[in-house]
Structures are given as structure tokens and as C-alpha cells.
Amino acid sequence: MSRIATPAIETVTGAAADIYSRIRKNSGGRISNTYxxxxxxVPASLAAVLDAQETLNxxxxxxxxxxxxxxxxxxxxxCELCVAAHSYLGEIAGIPVDTLxxxxxxxxxxxAKRDALVRFVSHLCITSGTISDDEFTAIRAAGYTDIQLAEISLTFALGIFTNTFNRINRTDVDFPAVE
Incomplete structure (x- = not known):
């Protein structure tokens, strides 16, 4: 059970209701437990996440x-919730189950390009400091541009934000379980 109580979505007013309305419009009505x-x-933090995701899209x-x-x-x-969410959303995006x-x-x-992205992001997760020239050369050799490296950074940051919140909150998983 989530540690932080969240009222029923239908009962919320003000800025939270406004952000829920925005999500409903863009998601077919579904609002995840995280959102x-x-x-x-903090409705403004979620608005910032949604704005950043729209930029990335x-x-x-x-x-x-x-x-x-x-x-x-x-x-x-x-983050169990985010593993389930991004496995589910990855499948919807067309990634085969075996690949996930x-x-x-x-x-x-x-x-090769997908595997280079997995290696690069994994490396970012487990290291600190500036990445090595070898890591930079490898991701560039896989075909990622400077602009895409910036986009990878923002996507990574959004993932860290929601993962961290869910780990603190122990947010209830509301996506299909990962097999």
C-alpha cells in the first residue's frame, strides 16, 4: 500500500484537478497512481514532467x-512500478516481449543500436562523474547525435524523478505484472 495517502481523483479540486484533466485528455482517461x-x-512538478515529455515526444x-x-x-x-509501467508501455510502443x-x-x-543504448544508459545508472571517452565514442558510433544525447539525458532524468518518488512512496503498482 502506498505510504502517502492520495484522495480519490474525482474529489480533487484546484491545480491538481486541472493537471488531472490534462492527463485525461492526453491518455484516454487513465491517470496512473504515480501521476x-x-x-x-505538487501539481506544478507533474506539469513540468508532462511538459518535458511533450518536448521529448x-x-x-x-x-x-x-x-x-x-x-x-x-x-x-x-522501482517495481516503473519496471511494470515501462515494460507495458514499451510493448504498446511496439517493442516485442522477448526484446523487453x-x-x-x-x-x-x-x-546493435538498441543494445548500445541499453549499455550506455546502464552505464549512466551505475557510475558517477563524467563518462569516459570510450563510452561517448561508443554511443556516437551507434548512431546517436548530440541532440539525441541531450534527449537521452532528459528522458533519463524524468525516469529518475518518478522512480525515486515511487520508491519513497512505495506507490501501488497499477500496471500489468512483469512475467
């Missing part, structure tokens, strides 16, 4: 690449 809690507690990384980045961050931080399994297990997927 319900963040929207209630208009960028050059594919939806699959965004989900891969968030899935790796979730696996590395141990391989990504979660950090096994090769058979796609």
Missing part, C-alpha cells in the same frame, strides 16, 4: 527509445 500522487502533492528519439531508457533506469533503481525481457536482463537484443 495521481504527484498531481495531488517532438524530438528525434523514438517512443521505443524513450521506453527503453526509462525501463533501464527502472531496472537499475529497483532481454533488456530487463541486460542481454543482447540482436539490434
Amino acid at each position: 495521481a500522487a504527484l498531481g495531488y502533492l 517532438a524530438g528525434s528519439l523514438s517512443r521505443q527509445e524513450h521506453e527503453i531508457i526509462k525501463l533501464i533506469v527502472s531496472v537499475k533503481t529497483g 525481457r532481454a533488456i530487463r536482463a541486460q542481454r543482447p537484443t540482436g539490434d
